[in-house]
Amino acid sequence: MPHPERQYLDLLERVLETGDARIDRTGVGTRSVFGAMIRFDLSGGDAPILTTKRVYWKTAVKEMLWFLTGGTNIQALLRDNVRIWTDWPLARYRRETGEVITQAAFEERIVGDDAFAARWGELGPVYGKQWRQWLGADGRAHDQIAELVRTLRENPASRRMLFHGWNVAEIGDMALPPCHMVYQYHVTSGGRLNCLLFQRSADLLLGAPFNFVGATALQLMLAQQADLTPGELVWVGGDVHLYLNHLEQTRAQLAREPRPLPQMRLTRRAASIDAYGIADFAVDNYAPHAAIQADVAV
Template identity: 40%
Template sequence: MKEYHKLIKKILKNGELKDNRTNIKTISIFGHQAKYNLKDEFPLLTTKKLHLKSVLHELLWFLKGDTNIKYLVDNNVRIWNEWAYENFTKTNEYNNETIKEFVDKVKTDTSFAKKFGNLGPIYGKQWRDFNGVDQVKNLIEDIKKNPFSRRLIISAWNPKEVKDMALPPCHTFIQFYVTKDGFLDCQLYQRSGDVFLGIPFNIASYALLTYIIAKLTNLKPGTFVHTIGDAHIYENHIPQVKLQIKRKPRKLPKLVIRGEWSSIEDINYDDFVIENYNPHPHIKGDVAV
């Protein structure tokens, strides 16, 4: 994960200080690309501990086509809570509940969760129903039938529905590439990336997606190419990233998939095992909503 540390140093050295919708300024650069080997290792950050459970559950949530935080909340994954809560605070039924009270109600009250847990037509909706098109199933079939196609693409950016999303997709466009020797590469274009909190998570998530698609198409995971538009560090994360780049990266873990699948519907959380993950301690940071 030296590539990730290079990105932090590049932003700290060359980034512009900019305002944005969150009211917390960022230091940012535009147009960055990094490559991560997936053949013998899994790119899970080691200079701070990542919550792999959240990575796995969120990706499975996307693949199910789900857009309601109920599934995540039931599995104690908090990464989308702030956006659902922010939407709730704008409704007539908001009565100064804290975010904890809101989440507890989503967990225990099915009708409340159905009404206020939905984030609009975000990633899962677009992946599985982009104006009626199941992009994930189409991708898998296209790879099997025409592996060298240059149209192996999934898009999360749907101009017609962006206005209805709690958060317009940051990771917007995915392209896959099959090599002659049977490896599956994946390139993600990410329009915006929170380098301290989001980017390590995104790297792991799309590496995991590459492993999953490779298994379903009888290929081997190859390379993950990560292209970022606006790569930024929030001002309130600068002490954390400076601490992080002082830490020496450790040997990357391996991902083992134990399940046997014939389709994406067969995938279960317990099918995935990370071996030899030995990270430095977690570093806390607040998300900018």
């Protein structure tokens, strides 16, 4: 049976060799294909944490936990040693103030100065805000996650168990519109919870591996809260691309053989979907190849 990671490696190779050359929003340029699917079976405990390079899974899980708080300011992330969202507010700060400031100095000010963080650490109404406080036309805020948990418990045969972040009215106010934008859930007659994640835009080298981990962590939490067991994670990509400054790193990763996938588990049952922390997650038997460094395109 092929190693599950082979699906990802085959997609990397497909984009590298046949992707359409495009000039993208960032100006870096990409090779892109449209439409892809990868399926991961979580039922045996294995987690899609890539082994052909080290993926910092704790960072991905912390990001998911931050989304669930409804947070939109990077201060909370930085205080948790998560720096993956700094690029966007830092670019805005440099552009609007003209100040030459290092990322480290900017992050230090965000962490230590609440007023500065309130002014410059905001990302706008990004993922967490939409998931937990989607503002309807009637002015009411809708908690999509709470409704999902309720439906999983009370009506698991529903075909309406999903949440998404593409709030058209607020896209222009977001530092970055949602890439992983729709999560739909399905419960089998045997009590397995499946997830289909649609990602409209996928940075295949850097972004997608984090999204696999975050979606897995969320699936484990939801399954536990609804007394279900994890099933399949189905990842669907729309515009799936490699940035042109990631091509050599991609070739290096493709030269590596995948190793056995690790296992992710929850170490306790939390009182609610809002009560999990990073200490509640354990990953066993993770022995990946070395990390591969690449720059984020902003």
